[in-house]
Amino acid sequence: MKTNHFLLGLLSSCCLFFFAACSENNSGPDEARLQIRLTDAPNPDVKEVWVDIRDIQINYGDSSKWSSLPHIYPGTYDLLKLTDGKDTLLADATIPSGKLSQLRLILGDNNYLIMADGSKQMLTTPSAQQSGLKVQVHSDLTGGVLYRLILDFDAAKSIVEAGNSGKFLLKPVIRVLSFVPSGGIVEGFVAPDSVNTTIYALLGTDTIASTYTDSGRYMFRDIPQGNYSFHYYPSLDTFKTATLDVPVTLGQTTKVDTLHLELKP
Known part of the structure; x- marks a missing residue:
């Protein structure tokens, strides 16, 4: 398995929602809590978009030091089921407070499309992106606070047909919409x-x-x-x-x- 398959790839409309208005936050005074949820918008030409999410990593400023989040939910997710306000929890992690620099997703090999006609098309990742697509966050995390991060993944721009080969490339286009404390x-x-x-x-x-x-x-x-x-x-x-x-x-x-x-x- 390729360990770093394009990472933040399909955080489709990736509503990383850290919300818990009535839930308990068990982080300590020097820790913050981060929840990540996944959502997406539909594409009429594609029936299903399956992404194999293996890991979620964060970086506090040293580009050589990435840490995997605890309490993630790895698996293969159909992004097109996550529409109309639906989402799925990817991570609910307690992490050190401080300035969070970057975030990335690590994907496995089992990424594919189900087209409108029912055919299956595997998604490949350009070699330049197999080490991971970094998302810039650069936000301060205060201990004892639960944060909501919303990443927007543009599925239409991220799935590219490779010329006349009939193959498809996964070239993620993603942006941070907001990153705020939830309460x-x-x-x-x-x-x-x-x-x-x-x-x-x-x-x-x-x-x-x-x-x-x-x-x-x-x-x-x-x-x-x-x-x-x-x-x-x-x-x-x-x-x-x-x-x-x-x-x-x-x-x-x-x-x-x-x-x-x-x-x-």
């Missing part, structure tokens, strides 16, 4: 810390996320930006419930003043 972080403390307390984060009338205290401390990771109402429910019915207004800003950490639970009369 904010909230940290707080409830006293007395001996009372376990459940906290609900409401945006309007919708409950976006919930958590509970651990020795008084609590944290929400990666919740959407907005003005929230936090509702506190102590486990002991001798204490009153409480409510606080909490603003959440994209990509930032909000520290809430300590909430002191009050005893019921």
Whole structure:
């Protein structure tokens, strides 16, 4: 198998979406979380476009040092099933914080087209691109934040017929549409810390996320930006419930003043 088959090749309309409005981000203070999703736009002349994704690699600035992302989902994907807003998760990785320089995909050998007439055409990669097509990112990653990266893959321009040979070349055309944090972080403390307390984060009338205290401390990771109402429910019915207004800003950490639970009369 060719290990470096053109890499970022078919991140077709590659909506690398790192989204988790209500999901937990388990990265530490010096780590960020990156999710990669794959999507595409249809091509009327092609029925199926199958790409064999083996690896996803990142680079922090040293062109000779590429690192494979952990927790990727290698496999062969039909890009044309990923249309009309559909996507598929390629990676959900925790990586070191810092300035992410470049990203690339590594493909295997099993890349092919199913044409409108049902025939199968293998995709070959020009030798100049077998070492990988690099995508420039150059973005700072902050620890504890989940990021959403969107890459746009132009399938029509990336699949080229090789003259009159009847063969097709895979020459990926890809661009970064956006790379932004997908939410904010909230940290707080409830006293007395001996009372376990459940906290609900409401945006309007919708409950976006919930958590509970651990020795008084609590944290929400990666919740959407907005003005929230936090509702506190102590486990002991001798204490009153409480409510606080909490603003959440994209990509930032909000520290809430300590909430002191009050005893019921």
